[in-house]
Amino acid sequence: MSVAVVLFTSDLRLHDHPPLHAALASADEVVPLFVRDDAVARAGFCAPNREAFLADCLRDLDAGLRDRGGRLVIRSGEIVDEVRRVVTETGAGEVHLAADVSGHAQRREERLREALASAGCRLRVHDAVVTAVAPGAVVPSGSGKDHFAVFTPYFRSWSQVGLRTPFGAPRAVRVPDGPASEPVPERSRVSGVSQGVAEGGEREGRRRMTAWRRQGLGRYEERLDDLAGDATSRLSPHLHFGTLSPTELVHRARSAGGAGAEAFVRQLCWRDFHHQVLAARPAVSHADYRTRDDRWRTERTAAGDIEAWKEGRTGYPLVDAAMRQLRHEGWMHNRGRLLTASFLVKTLYADWRIGARHFLELLVDGDIANNQLNWQWMAGTGTDSRPNRVLNPVVQAKRYDTDGAYVRRWVPELEKLGAPAVHEPWRLTGRERAALDYPEPLLDLSEGLARFRDARGLE
Numbered sequence: 001m002s003v004a005v006v007l008f009t010s011d012l013r014l015h016d017h018p019p020l021h022a023a024l025a026s027a028d029e030v031v032p033l034f035v036r037d038d039a040v041a042r043a044g045f046c047a048p049n050r051e052a053f054l055a056d057c058l059r060d061l062d063a064g065l066r067d068r069g070g071r072l073v074i075r076s077g078e079i080v081d082e083v084r085r086v087v088t089e090t091g092a093g094e095v096h097l098a099a100d101v102s103g104h105a106q107r108r109e110e111r112l113r114e115a116l117a118s119a120g121c122r123l124r125v126h127d128a129v130v131t132a133v134a135p136g137a138v139v140p141s142g143s144g145k146d147h148f149a150v151f152t153p154y155f156r157s158w159s160q161v162g163l164r165t166p167f168g169a170p171r172a173v174r175v176p177d178g179p180a181s182e183p184v185p186e187r188s189r190v191s192g193v194s195q196g197v198a199e200g201g202e203r204e205g206r207r208r209m210t211a212w213r214r215q216g217l218g219r220y221e222e223r224l225d226d227l228a229g230d231a232t233s234r235l236s237p238h239l240h241f242g243t244l245s246p247t248e249l250v251h252r253a254r255s256a257g258g259a260g261a262e263a264f265v266r267q268l269c270w271r272d273f274h275h276q277v278l279a280a281r282p283a284v285s286h287a288d289y290r291t292r293d294d295r296w297r298t299e300r301t302a303a304g305d306i307e308a309w310k311e312g313r314t315g316y317p318l319v320d321a322a323m324r325q326l327r328h329e330g331w332m333h334n335r336g337r338l339l340t341a342s343f344l345v346k347t348l349y350a351d352w353r354i355g356a357r358h359f360l361e362l363l364v365d366g367d368i369a370n371n372q373l374n375w376q377w378m379a380g381t382g383t384d385s386r387p388n389r390v391l392n393p394v395v396q397a398k399r400y401d402t403d404g405a406y407v408r409r410w411v412p413e414l415e416k417l418g419a420p421a422v423h424e425p426w427r428l429t430g431r432e433r434a435a436l437d438y439p440e441p442l443l444d445l446s447e448g449l450a451r452f453r454d455a456r457g458l459e
Contacts (some may be wrong), residue, residue: 170375
């Protein structure tokens with residue numbers, strides 16, 4: 001009997017899974033394999049919140065495979081060694097893998113190809129699994145460039161690409177008896193998990209997708225920045241782990257139609273945009289996309305300010321509310337991400353890598369493409385065409401948390417204050433402020449803006 005291996009990475013689903021679909025079509029038996037990669041652990045990427053969500057995903061994937069007569073094979077170690085070991089054990093002729101964009105993923109693919117070739121096994125890499133449109137599928141015409149550096153022209157080109165029709169989940173998966181597996185991990189065994197981390201797994205992802213399409217998609221455009229309304233899809237962790245297909249999400253949104261669907265598709269395109277930038281420039285995971293002469297404050301020179309920012313004790317209520325949501329849920333509203341990033345890099349003038357690293361320690365959806373490039377966008381070292389923009393936390397609060405409900409939810413010290421006082425508690429009398437047990441602002445916003453402008457040489 002012919003055997004193929006499907007190496008699951010950031011695609012932990014059965015619906016719309018091109019590698020699995022191709023493997024089932026080409027082989028009599030298939031080994032669904034997930035390797036807990038030592039290199040990922042050494043890089044410090046195994047944050048507790050993502051490990052808990054991953055455990056849910058693997059358990060659900062294994063259950064889905066067992067419902068179809070199969071099972072998930074889980075191994076730990078160096079990923080190339082473990083894949084080759086499974087190939088040797090089963091006599092597999094092919095390994096199927098979803099293409100990915102990080103430097104680690106690109107090196108992994110190259111090493112797998114070399115190792116499998118020496119074992120007489122073919123590596124088949126499938127595009128448009130982790131993204132809706134494969135990186136490099138659209139490039140600026142006539143420019144000789146290998147990627148788009150500006151979102152709007154990318155969105156125009158991306159929107160004209162004909163997406164493949166999503167695959168359904170397979171009815172049966174026949175797995176050979178031989179390859180042994182480690183036990184499926186359990187969330188309860190992961191320590192240090194934030195209290196409010198959402199449930200993972202494909203079934204939960206599909207439930208959320210269906211509910212979102214029915215109840216939230218239509219009003220998405222008008223409500224996407226409503227912090228207290230919590231009106232975003234919250235599907236980003238499922239996209240990060242691949243329990244949902246971005247291709248399927250685009251199809252479903254487009255079939256629904258309307259302004260809300262168009263706005264949602266645009267956000268999915270932003271995700272693909274960042275992936276195509278990282279695919280072309282893997283170094284931007286740690287180095288500036290656009291080189292600037294920034295003299296960032298560091299964890300040594302701004303330790304107190306940075307710690308206050310991490311703890312949600314800056315004295316600016318909306319910033320603090322968003323940082324506390326992150327610590328509690330391992331997730332943050334996108335408007336909050338922009339604001340807290342602006343505050344760290346523009347108001348406190350601290351290195352964007354400090355913020356990016358902190359987010360990756362907590363975010364369930366923390367992937368290199370979106371996290372690092374969004375941080376660079378806000379720091380003015382990335383693809384933003386207005387690198388010197390600064391988001392004022394008071395203005396943002398009055399615009400996107402008008403009555404202060406979001407702040408009161410996450411900053412209980414201020415729960416008795418109404419708007420606008422809840423956004424500017426420093427304007428209260430000294431006695432009123434003392435009764436709040438809430439810190440004074442770290443610095444005046446004008447002071448931070450002046451320091452930023454001076455450092456950037458701006459008038």
